[in-house]
Amino acid sequence: MSIIEKSRLKSPWLLHFDTGSCNGCDIEILACLTPRFDIERFGILNKGNPKHADVLVVTGPVSKRAKERLKRLYEQMPEPKLVIAVGTCACTGGVFHNCYNIEQGIDKVIPVDVYVPGCAAKPEAIIDGVITALGKLQKLQEESHKKKGAK
Amino acid sequence: MDWWVLLAIQIAIIVLAPFLAAILLGLDRIITARMQNRVGPPVLQVLYDFFKLIGKKPMLLNRPQVIFAVLYLMFVAFAFVLFVLGLDLIIIFFAAAAGSVFLAVGAFTVRSPYSHMGANRELLQIAAYEPVFLLALLLIGIQAGSFNVADLYAVGDLMILLPLVFVALIAVLVIKLQKSPYDVATAHQEIVSGPYIEYSGPYLAITKLGHWYEFALMLGVITLFFNSDNIVVSIIVKIALIAVAMLVVQVIDNVTARLTKERMLKFTATFGIIVIAANYAIIVVLQNVGVI
Numbered sequence: 001m002s003i004i005e006k007s008r009l010k011s012p013w014l015l016h017f018d019t020g021s022c023n024g025c026d027i028e029i030l031a032c033l034t035p036r037f038d039i040e041r042f043g044i045l046n047k048g049n050p051k052h053a054d055v056l057v058v059t060g061p062v063s064k065r066a067k068e069r070l071k072r073l074y075e076q077m078p079e080p081k082l083v084i085a086v087g088t089c090a091c092t093g094g095v096f097h098n099c100y101n102i103e104q105g106i107d108k109v110i111p112v113d114v115y116v117p118g119c120a121a122k123p124e125a126i127i128d129g130v131i132t133a134l135g136k137l138q139k140l141q142e143e144s145h146k147k148k149g150a151k
Numbered sequence: 152m153d154w155w156v157l158l159a160i161q162i163a164i165i166v167l168a169p170f171l172a173a174i175l176l177g178l179d180r181i182i183t184a185r186m187q188n189r190v191g192p193p194v195l196q197v198l199y200d201f202f203k204l205i206g207k208k209p210m211l212l213n214r215p216q217v218i219f220a221v222l223y224l225m226f227v228a229f230a231f232v233l234f235v236l237g238l239d240l241i242i243i244f245f246a247a248a249a250g251s252v253f254l255a256v257g258a259f260t261v262r263s264p265y266s267h268m269g270a271n272r273e274l275l276q277i278a279a280y281e282p283v284f285l286l287a288l289l290l291i292g293i294q295a296g297s298f299n300v301a302d303l304y305a306v307g308d309l310m311i312l313l314p315l316v317f318v319a320l321i322a323v324l325v326i327k328l329q330k331s332p333y334d335v336a337t338a339h340q341e342i343v344s345g346p347y348i349e350y351s352g353p354y355l356a357i358t359k360l361g362h363w364y365e366f367a368l369m370l371g372v373i374t375l376f377f378n379s380d381n382i383v384v385s386i387i388v389k390i391a392l393i394a395v396a397m398l399v400v401q402v403i404d405n406v407t408a409r410l411t412k413e414r415m416l417k418f419t420a421t422f423g424i425i426v427i428a429a430n431y432a433i434i435v436v437l438q439n440v441g442v443i
Binding site: 004010011038040041042049054079 | 184187189190192196198201206207208339340343350351355
């Protein structure tokens with residue numbers, strides 16, 4: 001594993017976007033940043049800037065208004081990037097399922113890597129979601145190495 | 152010492168110094184975390200961030216943005232190289248200052264209002280700390296009788312004669328390291344990251360490397376304050392001086408909230424200049440009395 005690939009797993013910078021959530025999941029994400037949960041020990045920083053971010057953490061069902069913004073934020077993030085849907089609403093639409101102003105979960109708009117269910121999702125579950133996403137990235141990196149080796 | 156041994160040491164310092172500065176910044180993050188009752192990231196975290204950024208897909212808005220980022224890196228690295236070669240302190244100061252200005256110009260080349268706000272604040276920061284920094288270097292030069300860094304390393308008693316200049320340099324270091332209360336340009340929660348906001352991936356990594364060289368240069372200036380014929384004592388005291396300066400900056404960072412840019416300008420300029428002037432006045436009085 002090259003030094004860059006190792007560093008990718010050690011330094012995921014987050015961008016948090018609320019697509020119309022009730023703020024329940026957002027509070028839990030902010031709780032992750034507090035000394036009690038201290039996500040900085042995994043190298044995670046909350047960046048608030050798509051151009052610096054590696055992981056897009058989305059909460060809430062996607063409202064029709066937020067859809068375009070979500071797409072644009074996703075497109076502004078440089079590759080490689082990961083998307084985590086936090087909370088039941090972000091995964092499927094939750095209680096807002098089939099509402100006239102709601103897309104059914106964020107995977108209808110952008111590709112999602114990890115789903116963290118819960119209403120609201122616990123901080124432990126959110127941290128686990130980020131680590132799972134990094135595990136997925138590691139697997140992808142290893143697979144691409146194998147493909148290169150096979151060639 | 153043979154000339155090639157000296158050259159090898161100088162090249163090693165020039166190449167390794169930014170990475171040592173990065174490790175020091177990693178330690179800084181751990182100590183900050185411990186002050187906040189957290190565990191904190193690994194020591195090499197800042198390097199992980201750097202290598203991750205290099206590996207990201209390049210996305211640029213326009214070419215001048217990248218050119219100015221590279222110019223920023225080149226000028227501060229040039230200043231550091233001059234320092235390691237033991238050349239003129241005033242040239243070093245102007246090269247580093249030009250580098251900082253290029254960072255602000257690079258931020259002006261994009262249309263993001265946050266980037267412009269950050270660039271304006273960056274220029275204000277330069278207006279706040281550069282006069283203090285220049286006066287500090289001038290006083291060091293006057294006291295040592297030379298502006299050549301190589302000569303300055305032969306002078307032993309700068310810390311005893313210029314303790315207040317050291318205090319003024321800590322005020323400069325707070326701004327240079329983007330720490331509270333005067334991290335107005337990069338103000339994370341306010342204007343996200345100011346001049347760096349539109350840089351991404353490898354281009355952000357270039358500005359990071361530039362920042363490490365700037366930091367290494369500041370640490371180099373701090374090591375001027377104590378020299379001894381005994382090289383072990385000399386190195387230990389130099390490291391102790393750096394540790395004291397960093398700890399003071401960290402404590403200031405953790406016990407203060409961000410103040411406005413006007414307060415930064417007023418405080419840093421007046422505090423720095425008064426403290427340095429007081430130091431010079433004391434030296435002049437002592438010289439007239441005949442103590443030194």
